[in-house]
Amino acid sequence: MERLGTGIGWRPEIADAVENMPGIDWVEAVAENVCPGHLPESLRRLRERGVTVVPHGVSLGLGGAERPDAGRLLALAERAEALGSPLVTEHIAFVRAGGPLTASPRLEAGHLLPVPRTRDALDVLCENIRIAQDALPVPLAVENIAALVAWPGEEMTEGQFLYDLADRTGVRLLIDVANLHTNHVNRGEDPAEALAELPLEAIAYVHVAGGFERDGVWHDSHAHPVPRPVLDILTDLASRVSPPGVLLERDENFPEPAELERELGAIREAVEKGGAARADRPWRAAAAEPSSVPTDPARQRLALAQTALLSALVAGTPVPEGFDRVRLGVQARALAGKRADVVAKVAPELPVILGAGYRPAFLAYAQGAPMTDGYRRDALDFAEHLLLGGTLRDARMRRELREWWLERSGPAPRSHRPSVRLARATRRALLRR
Numbered sequence: 001m002e003r004l005g006t007g008i009g010w011r012p013e014i015a016d017a018v019e020n021m022p023g024i025d026w027v028e029a030v031a032e033n034v035c036p037g038h039l040p041e042s043l044r045r046l047r048e049r050g051v052t053v054v055p056h057g058v059s060l061g062l063g064g065a066e067r068p069d070a071g072r073l074l075a076l077a078e079r080a081e082a083l084g085s086p087l088v089t090e091h092i093a094f095v096r097a098g099g100p101l102t103a104s105p106r107l108e109a110g111h112l113l114p115v116p117r118t119r120d121a122l123d124v125l126c127e128n129i130r131i132a133q134d135a136l137p138v139p140l141a142v143e144n145i146a147a148l149v150a151w152p153g154e155e156m157t158e159g160q161f162l163y164d165l166a167d168r169t170g171v172r173l174l175i176d177v178a179n180l181h182t183n184h185v186n187r188g189e190d191p192a193e194a195l196a197e198l199p200l201e202a203i204a205y206v207h208v209a210g211g212f213e214r215d216g217v218w219h220d221s222h223a224h225p226v227p228r229p230v231l232d233i234l235t236d237l238a239s240r241v242s243p244p245g246v247l248l249e250r251d252e253n254f255p256e257p258a259e260l261e262r263e264l265g266a267i268r269e270a271v272e273k274g275g276a277a278r279a280d281r282p283w284r285a286a287a288a289e290p291s292s293v294p295t296d297p298a299r300q301r302l303a304l305a306q307t308a309l310l311s312a313l314v315a316g317t318p319v320p321e322g323f324d325r326v327r328l329g330v331q332a333r334a335l336a337g338k339r340a341d342v343v344a345k346v347a348p349e350l351p352v353i354l355g356a357g358y359r360p361a362f363l364a365y366a367q368g369a370p371m372t373d374g375y376r377r378d379a380l381d382f383a384e385h386l387l388l389g390g391t392l393r394d395a396r397m398r399r400e401l402r403e404w405w406l407e408r409s410g411p412a413p414r415s416h417r418p419s420v421r422l423a424r425a426t427r428r429a430l431l432r433r
Helices: 012-020 041-048 070-083 119-135 158-169 177-187 191-197 228-240 257-277 296-314 325-346 349-368 374-389 395-409 418-432
Strands: 005-010 026-030 052-056 088-091 094-099 104-113 140-143 172-176 203-208 212-214 217-219 245-248
Touching: 005 012, 005 041, 005 052, 005 257, 012 041, 012 257, 026 041, 026 245, 041 052, 052 070, 070 088, 070 119, 094 296, 104 296, 104 325, 104 374, 119 140, 119 158, 119 296, 140 203, 158 172, 158 191, 172 177, 177 191, 177 203, 177 217, 177 228, 191 228, 203 228, 217 325, 228 257, 245 257, 296 325, 325 349, 325 374, 349 374, 349 395, 374 395
Parallel strands: 005 026, 005 245, 026 052, 052 088, 088 140, 140 172, 172 203, 203 245
Antiparallel strands: 094 104, 212 217
């Protein structure tokens, strides 16, 4: 495996800082935010300097019941080729449910949700990863995720699940030590035990990120400093194996460059501390399950279970038996809040038009309107809901929101040429008669 060194997540908000930051060996970019034909100039310059760029996917849904979408796989492959990347990465998660396998409407989570650690789910995940591996031009690595909720009736620990996955598919692992800490706080899982069960030789690289604790729940925010417990888990990992690469993730609430550099320094120190303690220590690994191919009934069982969970989280349907109702409530509120935040980024005009009323209006909308086709469609549906619902009393807001919706809901942007605008206004006047 290629040695990557120390890296940082590339984001447009800190692009200049990343370019000028000393000691950066590589960067990781969110794959869905990169257009192969129009790479950001910052990434171009980094590539020209020999800095490795790895695309990190967030929407493939390899842990879902359906086989990976060919279009999404093609898009990920195009980004790997455009960036000259040595590998691509994704998550062990499901992000959508419903559809043909359940004869129900498709639902989008807009978030990475945990896969049950069962043999059915493992069989489906293994086949989905093999399909992805065949479609990608470079090796694939998959990441363990953070979770607020635990599935009832799980049959394996996280370490056993990851061990069997790597053993059966040959996939590389992206180990997020912040997610191990999150699962320790939220699910009572021991990070050291998970590390002891991992196939250490399969690790491609490591993620490090910050978060915060509220009311006994750890939120993996990627918007706060890296806490000491996360650095301690990194040291534990580095005492077992020399990680090929370590990367700092930060997605928002970006500090000054000097603060990011201090965090990178703390990460390097944690790795060096672990390396100094490294020895030929035995590590406990679970026995691999026999390789198998999921039957359609296995996919359908998984589809039904995932749809029931996602529907409870985003559509207010009853909580499936065995789940913690309180934790599901926390997760549901977090998903709605994330939807509001991302829609505000995708369509920044909406908070401007609606002012302080944007967030409460969106959260009220989200309670009865699950996302079905991504955040851009969600923004349009929200605006349409306000326009048709009669709850938006302010005439100026209604007028501006209607103009915004008309501008973006058609197959092509509306022309701003004076003659076209005059014809449009005349048509509106005639329609009112």
